[in-house]
Amino acid sequence: MASGAESSDPAGAAGISPAFRALLDAEPLAGLTVLDVGTGWGRLALLLAPRSGRVVGVDREAGLIEEARRRASSAGVANVRFVVGDVEVEELVPFRPDAVVAHLCMSDAIIERAARALAPGRMFAFVAFHRDQWRETGRRSRFAYDEAQARRALARAAFAVEHLQVEREVRAFASVEEGLAAAGAFEEKWKAEGRWSRYVKFLEEGGRTLTRSHLVVKARRT
Numbered sequence: 001m002a003s004g005a006e007s008s009d010p011a012g013a014a015g016i017s018p019a020f021r022a023l024l025d026a027e028p029l030a031g032l033t034v035l036d037v038g039t040g041w042g043r044l045a046l047l048l049a050p051r052s053g054r055v056v057g058v059d060r061e062a063g064l065i066e067e068a069r070r071r072a073s074s075a076g077v078a079n080v081r082f083v084v085g086d087v088e089v090e091e092l093v094p095f096r097p098d099a100v101v102a103h104l105c106m107s108d109a110i111i112e113r114a115a116r117a118l119a120p121g122r123m124f125a126f127v128a129f130h131r132d133q134w135r136e137t138g139r140r141s142r143f144a145y146d147e148a149q150a151r152r153a154l155a156r157a158a159f160a161v162e163h164l165q166v167e168r169e170v171r172a173f174a175s176v177e178e179g180l181a182a183a184g185a186f187e188e189k190w191k192a193e194g195r196w197s198r199y200v201k202f203l204e205e206g207g208r209t210l211t212r213s214h215l216v217v218k219a220r221r222t
Contacts (some may be wrong), residue, residue, distance in 0.1 A: 012059070016044060016103060020127050022047065023150045023163055024101065025220045027123055033095035037087040038105020038113045040066030042080070046102070049080045057094050060086040092117035102126040104214070107143055108153050115157035117165055118221040125218040130166050132213035138196035145215050159219035168213040182210050 013050055030054040036045040039057030041064050048070075049055045057080065059065055068082040092100065092113045099122055100114040106128035114124045129144040145153070147164060173179040183190070183199060190196035 003014055006037055015145075016047065017127055017167055017214065019167060019216045020103070020125070021047070021166060023125055023216070027099065027125070028219075029053070029099065030106070032098035033096060034099045034101060035092060035095050037092070037100060037102045037110055037114075039082065040064050040103075042082060044101060044103045045080050045082070046072060046075060049077045050129055053079070053098075053174045053204075055080040056097070057082045058085045058087055058095075060084065060088075069093045084188045087113065097122075099125075099194070102128075104129065106145070111153050111157045115159060115221060120221050122221050123218065124221065128215045128217070130168070130213035130215045132166075132168060132211050134199075135211050135213075136194065136207055136209060137190060138198035138202070139193065139195050147215070150215055150217060152179055154217070154219050157215060158222045160222050161217065161219045163218040166213060166214050167216055168211065170199045171212075173203075173210070175208075179208060179210065 013149055029052040031047065033054045033056065034048050034052045036048070036055060036057040039045050039059045043206065044055050045055045045057035045068065057068055062084050065082045065084050072080050072082070087105070088107060088109050093116055095116045095117065097117055100118060104127055106126050119123060128150065129141045131140055131146040133144055147166065150164065151161055171182060173182065180200070180203065187196055190199065
């Protein structure tokens, strides 16, 4: 992110789904402890800090946690704490959260741990990859959900769904070159995952789209 953009938007909120932000804005968080799992460099945590009692951001990448701490210090945010931890294997109960949020960091294990950490009536809200995310690569993400899967996982963990929607953006291209350029930032990662060659084949066979698709959810512990 350019320094100018960072100074005007220290939380990087522009990268967070407007629908997700609206769901969180509707939740009374004053005085509550909010746990942001998979916080990365703290984008969501820093966005929520001004209207929460306390925010704890957890991520397994120590480098990202250091960056989150730097951003919090630079922005003068004092009620947020960033911790190195793996939410896929560690319980959330010790953080004693009143609400759990996550942005593009979701799994059945996280849903189950959130349920154990939250009291009845408390909120769990997240953005997850939808099954159609990068569908042109011919490979579904291991952590992607469709609507029915998300509802089943939440029901098993004793969450009642209050809001569930799919946000989908399909970019269209006039040529193979445009399609490759649009995905250029992902080339190295997609090659490692076996996606790149499938995407190239899709374009060469006449495909001219690239899909981003996310699931936006707000649920409450029963």
